């Protein structure tokens with residue numbers, strides 16, 4: 270995939286919203302709202318915050334006295350679960366469906382707001398009975414089942430900080446995250462269904478605890494039913510605990526400060542050590558609910574499906590918290606998109622009357638491969654809005670999504686954002702004219718730009734660093750336990766300007782539309798999942814045969830990028846096909862299937878700077894058959 274060629278090809282291909290879409294949109298006069306919001310972002314966000322309940326109002330909207338440690342809604346008392354569940358359980362909404370769930374084998378479950386609220390109360394009581402306290406970190410490691418959001422919400426209700434580890438990660442990745450968060454309690458499941466097979470989450474959790482023995486209690490949800498090891502005194506079945514008298518239907522919601530942490534979410538950066546971004550109750554609830562409501566135009570009667578995994582930020586913000594705050598009905602599906610047949614998704618859209626679908630370019634490209642006949646067999650007329658996230662969408666996939674899935678009727682919201690931003694930053698709303706492959710403009714109240722090395726804005730159609738110029742309520746507050754790294758990573762590159770560095774490069778076209786080019790740091794987006802080169806490299810060198818390793822991201826038609834690895838072997842090991850397979854298996858086991866290199870090459874040396882830093886850029890240029898360019902500057 271060639272992003273440059275794609276941008277040039279579709280820069281002038283404009284899709285105007287239909288008069289129906291404009292008429293029915295929740296947000297009218299968006300351009301005026303944007304202009305006002307940019308003039309006075311604090312007033313704008315304060316107004317948005319007023320749409321939610323607060324136990325006690327804030328005294329100051331933004332405290333910017335100690336940048337980059339910004340504080341929002343200072344002095345405000347709240348709890349996101351109050352807004353997401355408690356308040357709905359007291360109104361007519363208690364009978365509305367909050368969640369419709371379908372398992373991969375075809376089983377279904379539904380939760381009204383009342384039922385979900387009760388389950389959360391019960392599990393919150395279980396957590397309290399285990400001594401879980403405000404501020405304590407609880408790790409959650411599960412497949413896509415309703416107990417995952419229930420566990421997250423229960424943590425938040427009692428003021429604990431959840432750290433969800435994506436179920437596609439394996440032992441070492443989980444162990445590192447448990448260790449960093451110092452979690453005493455782990456919530457997991459016996460297994461997860463994926464492509465008709467069982468992923469043995471419990472045995473991976475056991476191995477992770479063996480490596481990070483801080484865990485004292487393990488709560489295990491029974492999902493797949495296979496035999497699992499249960500350690501006496503440490504492991505408990507979820508359903509046993511939930512049937513104890515202690516798991517009563519009512520539970521007091523902890524009063525939280527607006528700036529109290531809600532969750533830690535680990536993401537990949539430039540070093541191997543996981544980076545736990547911290548999000549808080551107050552600003553995050555305002556930011557995620559506003560962005561979801563405006564961008565996906567969420568209305569009472571919608572059936573909204575965000576097909577991401579709750580284990581990533583997209584799931585945290587736009588499966589769990591924002592839809593519940595808005596009182597929406599969400600759909601959630603457990604398994605693989607094309608299981609057992611490539612029409613699985615389209616069939617579910619028809620069966621459940623889905624009106625809004627939010628997914629990733631990788632998923633779309635994967636489904637597009639099977640041909641148009643699969644979606645055409647289904648009635649997709651319930652859909653009215655589509656969304657994309659995670660990586661740049663190539664215009665070909667965009668057009669397929671627009672014409673075949675949306676049948677030319679549904680605007681596509683291409684939302685650019687990050688784990689760090691908490692919610693959408695660059696995105697259209699339904700009334701904005703679209704260009705395939707552009708995330709269009711910054712959201713109301715968000716100040717984004719493309720700048721050069723010196724922090725000066727670049728001219729139209731020139732590439733530069735994508736930066737955010739002003740704080741916003743959904744921003745991550747710090748890296749858990751490592752505030753210096755937070756400053757270093759995001760705020761030091763343009764320290765004099767006070768800009769937040771996104772790590773992406775981008776350009777703006779003549780109409781001011783943003784085109785994201787891609788990551789310019791050591792992060793690789795594989796199938797939209799975020800991985801650090803260092804994570805994969807450390808998995809490789811943890812194998813006894815590997816002395817040194819370097820990995821790069823290479824463009825791929827379906828997955829966006831795939832990983833190529835270069836390894837120097839220790840003496841005594843031979844570069845064989847068998848070892849190659851063994852190393853891939855090793856990475857799968859240590860980090861997870863998404864981290865497995867699609868290609869491993871054994872080499873005698875790696876290109877390095879004089880100070881010993883591996884020049885991945887050189888490896889990549891070489892792999893792409895491109896001129897390596899001037900490497901003298903890198904030698905310094």
Ligand code: WTA
Nearest residue numbers: 658659660661683684685686687688785799
């Ligand atoms: C990329 C995912 C182009 C980008 C929500 C960003 C995108 C990284 C888009 C963050 C998009 C996300 N167009 N690129 N619409 N959305 N990205 O933290 O490189 O998993 O920096 O958050 O994904 O990945 P993360």
